[in-house]
Amino acid sequence: MEKILLFFTAASAMGAVCILAEREYHFISERQDWTTAQSYCREKFTDLATVEDVQELNIMMTQKELSTLSSQEIGQFFWLGLYNDVTSWRWSMSDSKFYGEGEANFSNWLSGQPDNSGLSDCCTMMSARGGWDDVSCDQSLDAVCFDVRGLSAAFVYIDKSMTWSEAQIYCREHYSDLASVRNMKDNEEITKLIPNRRNVWIGLFRDSWKWSDGSSLSFKYWSRSEPNGPTENCGAGYSSGSGTWVDISCSHKFAFICYKRKLSIKKVALKLRVSSLLDINDPTVQEDIRRQLKQRLEEQGVAAEVELSWGKRSDRVIFHEDEEELRKTDKP
Known part of the structure; x- marks a missing residue:
């Protein structure tokens, strides 16, 4: 039988060893x-x-x-x-090459800030006067993006109310990222862009x-x-x-x-049916099937290390044609 040319169903046993x-x-x-x-x-x-x-x-x-x-x-x-x-403040722009010595840790918090007064204040807004405050990321504010060119950055004011996450996505799509403020010079440049009595998002945030x-x-x-x-x-x-x-x-x-x-080890025996136009007893095809099955398990959220191996019968052939399926296809 020219298996590489014919469509057929075959069955095999597979063993899964899970390290939980x-x-x-x-x-x-x-x-x-x-x-x-x-x-x-x-x-x-x-x-x-x-x-x-x-x-x-x-x-x-x-x-x-x-x-x-x-x-x-x-x-x-x-x-x-x-x-x-509460101490995990960091910039949305994570490339360390963009920051000089100490610049990733620059801050200009208003007096008494950050204070987590809203209980989930994990994002940073800047006032028109340049002071920073920690606020809820779900607020709707305008934003300042920046366009990075080597070690320099051009700041861009975005007159559009968004949550912090929406502003981050917008800035990454249209520019480089939400603004990082590396020093007082950057801080002053941004304040020149902010209209009076407006607050804007910058790229500083923390884990909750x-x-x-x-x-x-x-x-x-x-x-x-x-x-x-x-x-x-x-x-x-x-x-x-x-x-x-x-x-x-x-x-x-x-x-x-x-x-x-x-750590515990669990062994599971699986019965696998495969329909293919390819020769599924070809080792290359079998490895591809095994790899795709492992990927599918990971996508389903199997939180364990899983090792998959083929089970072989006494004739040492992994896949065997499924006689029941063949009888169904032979019926007139």
């Missing part, structure tokens, strides 16, 4: 402030507890020691790895709540009305509230939960 990273939680009854608890967990385990979905939350809350926490309200909290990264181990905060389990404190920058679980989260001052001393990364 699981979290093993450990309750520490010793009361510490958040920073000390973080150091302890990193020294003895992996880090302060990270929780990425409801299933992990339920596993963490099975720690029997949680029931021993004091009935006093302040004693019912326990530290997690949550924190508000995230996990101590660097994981992004995709799953959220805040108690009602939380987070609610501009100076409460650490996150704790509430043992009497099914583990719901609150923001609280990092200086408080609570019990805490660490986690240890635990």
Whole structure:
């Protein structure tokens, strides 16, 4: 049979070896402030507890020691790895070659700013007088873009109300990026462009709540009305509230939960049917199928290292024609 010319269905077995990273939680009854608890967990385990979905939350809350926490309200909290990264200010334009020594750290904050008064003030606006303020990224403001030419930049005022993210996209599409302000000279040049009593976006922003181990905060389990404190920058679980989260001052001393990364290996056998005009017993074709299958698994969010290998029968042939499918096609 000239398989390379004929369309047919074939079946094969494939083995998948998955290396799964699981979290093993450990309750520490010793009361510490958040920073000390973080150091302890990193020294003895992996880090302060990270929780990425409801299933992990339920596993963490099975720690029997949680029931021993004091009935006093302040004693019912326990530290997690949550924190508000209020010091992570950086420019949208990330190319380090654009900044001279110390220029990436230049700032011109108004007195008392940044203060996170809106609880999620992660973006920066500049006033017509040149002072900076941290505000919510969802506000609608005009923007200043810049067009980078080597080490110089031409600033461009955009008379269009946008959120910070919309302004970033606009500037990147039409120019180079949202404006970086490297020194007082840049700051003064921008103020000359801003109409009186207008505020504009510049490219300075920061991360908000995230996990101590660097994981992004995709799953959220805040108690009602939380987070609610501009100076409460650490996150704790509430043992009497099914583990719901609150923001609280990092200086408080609570019990805490660490986690240890635990690797497990899981083997799975898969039955694969492939329809193709190609010779699917060709090693090159088989490798392409394996690669595409692995890519599809990654696109579906399989959060593990997966190794795929072909299973072979006693005749050492990977793919065999599916007799049931062939009978269907042979029927008149």
